[in-house]
Amino acid sequence: MGKYIFGVDIGGTTVKLGLFTAEGELLSDWEIKTRTENKGENILPDVAEAIALKMKEENISKDEVLGVGLTAPGPVLKDGTIKGAVNLGWGTFNLSKTLSDLTGLKVESGNDANVAALGELWKGGGMGYSDIMMVTFGTGLGGGLILNGRIHTGANGAAAEIGHIPFCEPEDEPDTCGCGKRGCLEQYTCANGAVHVAKRYLDEHPDEACGLRNISNFTSKDIFDFVKAGDKTACKIAEKIYRNIGRGMAMISAVTDVEAFVFGGGMSKTGQMLIDGVRKYYVNYAFPACRNTDFKLATLGNKAGIYGAAKLIIDSED
Amino acid sequence: MGKYIFGVDIGGTTVKLGLFTAEGELLSDWEIKTRTENKGENILPDVAEAIALKMKEENISKDEVLGVGLTAPGPVLKDGTIKGAVNLGWGTFNLSKTLSDLTGLKVESGNDANVAALGELWKGGGMGYSDIMMVTFGTGLGGGLILNGRIHTGANGAAAEIGHIPFCEPEDEPDTCGCGKRGCLEQYTCANGAVHVAKRYLDEHPDEACGLRNISNFTSKDIFDFVKAGDKTACKIAEKIYRNIGRGMAMISAVTDVEAFVFGGGMSKTGQMLIDGVRKYYVNYAFPACRNTDFKLATLGNKAGIYGAAKLIIDSED
Numbered sequence: 001m002g003k004y005i006f007g008v009d010i011g012g013t014t015v016k017l018g019l020f021t022a023e024g025e026l027l028s029d030w031e032i033k034t035r036t037e038n039k040g041e042n043i044l045p046d047v048a049e050a051i052a053l054k055m056k057e058e059n060i061s062k063d064e065v066l067g068v069g070l071t072a073p074g075p076v077l078k079d080g081t082i083k084g085a086v087n088l089g090w091g092t093f094n095l096s097k098t099l100s101d102l103t104g105l106k107v108e109s110g111n112d113a114n115v116a117a118l119g120e121l122w123k124g125g126g127m128g129y130s131d132i133m134m135v136t137f138g139t140g141l142g143g144g145l146i147l148n149g150r151i152h153t154g155a156n157g158a159a160a161e162i163g164h165i166p167f168c169e170p171e172d173e174p175d176t177c178g179c180g181k182r183g184c185l186e187q188y189t190c191a192n193g194a195v196h197v198a199k200r201y202l203d204e205h206p207d208e209a210c211g212l213r214n215i216s217n218f219t220s221k222d223i224f225d226f227v228k229a230g231d232k233t234a235c236k237i238a239e240k241i242y243r244n245i246g247r248g249m250a251m252i253s254a255v256t257d258v259e260a261f262v263f264g265g266g267m268s269k270t271g272q273m274l275i276d277g278v279r280k281y282y283v284n285y286a287f288p289a290c291r292n293t294d295f296k297l298a299t300l301g302n303k304a305g306i307y308g309a310a311k312l313i314i315d316s317e318d
Numbered sequence: 319m320g321k322y323i324f325g326v327d328i329g330g331t332t333v334k335l336g337l338f339t340a341e342g343e344l345l346s347d348w349e350i351k352t353r354t355e356n357k358g359e360n361i362l363p364d365v366a367e368a369i370a371l372k373m374k375e376e377n378i379s380k381d382e383v384l385g386v387g388l389t390a391p392g393p394v395l396k397d398g399t400i401k402g403a404v405n406l407g408w409g410t411f412n413l414s415k416t417l418s419d420l421t422g423l424k425v426e427s428g429n430d431a432n433v434a435a436l437g438e439l440w441k442g443g444g445m446g447y448s449d450i451m452m453v454t455f456g457t458g459l460g461g462g463l464i465l466n467g468r469i470h471t472g473a474n475g476a477a478a479e480i481g482h483i484p485f486c487e488p489e490d491e492p493d494t495c496g497c498g499k500r501g502c503l504e505q506y507t508c509a510n511g512a513v514h515v516a517k518r519y520l521d522e523h524p525d526e527a528c529g530l531r532n533i534s535n536f537t538s539k540d541i542f543d544f545v546k547a548g549d550k551t552a553c554k555i556a557e558k559i560y561r562n563i564g565r566g567m568a569m570i571s572a573v574t575d576v577e578a579f580v581f582g583g584g585m586s587k588t589g590q591m592l593i594d595g596v597r598k599y600y601v602n603y604a605f606p607a608c609r610n611t612d613f614k615l616a617t618l619g620n621k622a623g624i625y626g627a628a629k630l631i632i633d634s635e636d
Contacts, residue, residue, distance in 0.1 A: 083607070131472070143573075145573070147470060152574070154574060154575025154576070154608075155449060155575050155608075155611070156575055156607040156608055156610075157575070157607070158571075158608050159573065159574055159575035160575075161572050161607070161608075162572060164572050164605040165568075165569050166565050166568050166569060166572070166603040169565075179605060179606055180606065181602075181603070181605075250483075250484050251484060251569055251573075252573055254476075254479050254480060254482050254483045255477065255478065255480060255483065255569075255570055255573045255574060256470070256477055256573060256574070257471075257472020257473050257474055257478075257479070258472070258473060259473040284499075285484040285499070286484075287476055287479045287482040287497060287499075288497055289401070289474040289475070289476035290473075290474055290476050290479075292474075
């Protein structure tokens with residue numbers, strides 16, 4: 001009785017699902033396609049069907065399922081209401097209640113970045129801490145704030161929207177961020193931001209040779225590959241990016257004083273190099289009492305979401 | 319039995335004390351001098367004596383005291399350890415345990431800015447909310463972060479040190495902040511910061527007439543008095559200050575997404591004018607989902623500390 005938990009992570013392309021024991025052991029994980037057509041009306045029915053199918057395959061009864069943890073890419077309030085998810089075509093509705101009605105199971109929901117942070121705290125790079133800021137360096141800059149072991153959601157489900165910290169005065173930044181503002185932290189730090197910083201540097205220093213000049217539409221990976229290869233200009237660019245991230249993290253610690261930052265997402269694959277680069281600037285920008293904040297790498301990759309989703313159910317049983 | 323609580327707020331000049339009912343009604347409040355000589359060794363014994371005296375006067379037995387809530391100007395960890403208090407001459411020691419040994423009563427401790435925030439949440443400008451950032455515009459810029467109705471202390475007791483958010487690049491700011499860094503938010507926003515902004519503006523615009531030019535060593539109050547009197551240059555300076563505060567608050571809400579900011583301290587006596595001025599810029603800098611964050615004025619004045627201290631005891635009984 002009460003032996004299983006489902007963790008479900010809805011992304012714009014695929015839905016990741018995991019079957020866990022009540023103790024948090026991942027027994028199996030699989031994916032289904034995210035059908036975003038017709039305002040995403042099929043997504044939750046597809047999830048319900050995938051769960052029902054797995055229960056049938058594994059001969060699991062409803063009584064044996066503690067619940068379904070669910071995460072989606074949009075702001076999710078404490079009561080399970082999602083306030084729209086642009087990538088899925090969704091408007092505002094109660095995510096937990098809707099999937100619960102479809103499955104007959106208890107459902108707990110959260111925002112994808114927050115839930116991934118919870119997963120990393122539980123079983124990944126944040127193990128052993130109770131207060132972390134997870135920072136996901138993807139196309140944009142995502143954040144997930146865990147305090148006292150629980151997700152801090154915020155009044156509008158918008159806590160840890162650290163990519164949108166007004167980092168530079170708008171006057172300094174001609175391009176508009178996806179959120180409609182200018183000067184957002186993610187414009188200077190994430191994969192796209194890094195490319196932006198690099199292009200700007202190369203434009204402003206036309207006399208400096210750099211391997212990046214030979215690659216049309218270079219990516220943040222290219223920048224760090226050239227850094228590893230010892231390209232001097234790429235190294236200068238990387239220092240600018242590290243400085244931006246270090247200053248951004250110092251802004252966050254002056255507000256939250258977390259125990260650790262956990263870095264995930266594509267750009268974090270540069271590993272210890274990123275951490276060492278960032279920390280060097282962080283210690284100078286941070287409030288003195290916060291200079292020793294730990295920096296860790298995420299370890300769960302794209303499974304952080306299903307782990308965190310499963311943990312939502314475990315926490316709800318407390 | 320268990321009918322009384324003491325709230326004690328240790329400042330650099332005076333210690334404020336309050337006797338409360340268990341329900342949080344303030345029965346009486348008084349002050350004693352803070353004796354900072356000899357590394358502040360007399361301060362806690364003086365507090366213990368003041369409490370014992372009041373208990374004798376009011377004929378209160380130890381069994382009738384739920385506990386003593388205590389606040390001091392320094393970082394206080396969750397276990398009651400204060401990591402130094404420069405203004406009192408104190409090093410690091412366990413504040414709660416020390417006063418508990420002196421009084422034989424239960425003691426709960428917290429940092430003064432945090433505890434004042436808790437007081438405002440409980441009985442002041444933050445009533446009705448569970449997540450607030452209290453912002454104290456004093457000589458410096460203080461902060462107190464309350465989440466889920468409780469103080470968020472941080473790993474080093476340095477959460478809500480919002481005055482030290484690295485607001486501007488050091489390059490923009492020749493003067494050093496009290497913390498040793500440059501470009502801290504408080505250098506652009508608090509009473510001293512406002513004067514600094516004004517002086518800089520006046521230096522950079524020597525041709526603009528302004529009443530402030532006739533006052534040597536003008537204060538932030540003078541700036542806002544001239545604003546109220548319609549001095550055009552003072553108004554421009556105030557807009558710069560409002561913009562700085564608005565942008566700083568937007569940084570905080572992108573991390574915490576609090577329900578409300580509660581403004582206290584000397585500069586907040588300008589009241590609704592300050593809130594209206596700040597909000598105008600806040601809505602442009604804030605992440606769109608957080609644009610409707612409430613702005614409130616603190617109402618407890620210098621009694622916020624003793625109220626919050628009393629609440630520490632009430633919360634510890636849960």
